[in-house]
Amino acid sequence: MNRRPTGPGTSDSSEAPRSPATWDLETFRKNLEEHIEMLREDEETTVPPERLMLQLEHDSEFLEIVRNWERLEEARRTDAWKRALAIADKHAREVVPVCLRCGECCRQGSPTLHLEDLELLKAGKIPWDALVTLRRGEPVHSPFQERLFFLLDERIKIREKPGSHTCLFLEDGGSDCTIYDDRPLQCRAQACWDPTQARELAEQPYLRRADLFADVELLYELIAEHDRRCAFDRLRDAFERLDQTKGESAGEVLELIAYEEHFRGFLQKKLNIPQETMPLVFGRSFAELTALFGFRVETRPDGTRVLIAESA
Ligand code: SF4
Known part of the structure; x- marks a missing residue:
């Protein structure tokens, strides 16, 4: 590794090395977790800590060290600790080609x-x-x-x-x-x-929504109508103009958001669509999508709405 992490029990630690000879299993695990956290900073580390821990739990050599730790003579624990570190370093650089359900993709x-x-x-x-x-x-x-x-x-x-x-x-x-x-x-x-x-x-x-709703009377036609009247491109164009006009055209964006909100509310009521399925049926509202452009809509106490830049 280019930047070798220092850790407890390693000879290049800036602190006085604490000897693994005296560690119980809990201390072994705690120091290993610290080492894994430090590996996160290493430029050759490609495996995230959660997955690295899971890979270790499936490594027979590592499991043997853990199983025998409490029984090991103190003199042999330093060698076993160094082996455990080497195994962790190896797993930090190589994803084992099997799904360990670490949740990283999710x-x-x-x-x-x-x-x-x-x-x-x-x-x-x-x-x-x-x-x-x-x-x-x-x-x-x-x-x-x-x-x-x-x-x-x-x-x-x-x-x-x-x-x-x-x-x-x-x-x-x-x-x-x-x-x-x-x-x-x-x-x-x-x-x-x-x-x-x-x-x-x-x-x-x-x-696609056609696979779900094409046979539902009226619904699919209204989905298509919503797409026509409230296409995402309209919102994107309005935000582009907002940028070009340096904020002067905020009214246009707010009008568009209000229009989409009104239309979506009308369709929801007309078709009696539960609120929870609205994101599937009509997608995300324009108000929600403003976040993609770095804004949010805020309603003032007098009922007027304003666009707020997220960084503001
Ligand atoms: S459904 Fe979600 S949580 Fe389940 S495997 Fe897929 S991404 Fe992960």
């Missing part, structure tokens, strides 16, 4: 659904109110490249936890998928050590 974004996932929806394995539609033109993150791109066609995704990219179905504070046996196609194909299968999945047909 924290980087929720899955996009494919037509094949329709069966899971029909069987009630994935509730409809856990979904959101990203409409044509909306910006999304490419899972394969560090850049945004604009959708040429809509996508239906599982929703993410508020203020994060974490999938709604990842257990709170843990790494378990709460629908693991019924997880969507993308999750089954996802492999953090090899993106090939996930890339190939892009060739499979995606699920």
Whole structure:
């Protein structure tokens, strides 16, 4: 490694080395966790700490050290500790090609659904109110490249936890998928050590609202009408003008947001659509989407609305 982390029991520690000879298993684990935290800073580390811990728990040599630690003669513990550090260093650089259910993929974004996932929806394995539609033109993150791109066609995704990219179905504070046996196609194909299968999945047909609602009388026509009148491009153009006019055209953005809100509310009432399924049926509201442009809408005590830059 280019920048060798220093740690307890290592000879290059800036502190006086504490001898592993006297450690009980709890101290061994605590110092190992500290070492793993330090590995996070190393430029050759590619495996996040949570996954690294899981890899260690599946490494037979490491498990043997842990199993025997309390029984080891004190004189042999330093060697065993150095071996444990070397194993941790190795795992920090290499993702083991097997899914350890570390939840790392699930924290980087929720899955996009494919037509094949329709069966899971029909069987009630994935509730409809856990979904959101990203409409044509909306910006999304490419899972394969560090850049945004604009959708040429809509996508239906599982929703993410508020203020994060974490999938709604990842257990709170843990790494378990709460629908693991019924997880969507993308999750089954996802492999953090090899993106090939996930890339190939892009060739499979995606699920669209037409697959869900084309047979529902009136609904699909009104979805199309909402898309026509309130296309995402209109919002993007209004924000572009806001930038060009240095904020002078804020009224235009607010009018557009109000118009979309009114239209969506009218359709919801007319069709009696539960609030929880609105993000699937009509996508995210213009008011919600302002966050993509770095703004939020605030309502003043007198009822007027203003656009606030998020950094303000
Ligand atoms: S559905 Fe399950 S496996 Fe898929 S991203 Fe969400 S938590 Fe992870």
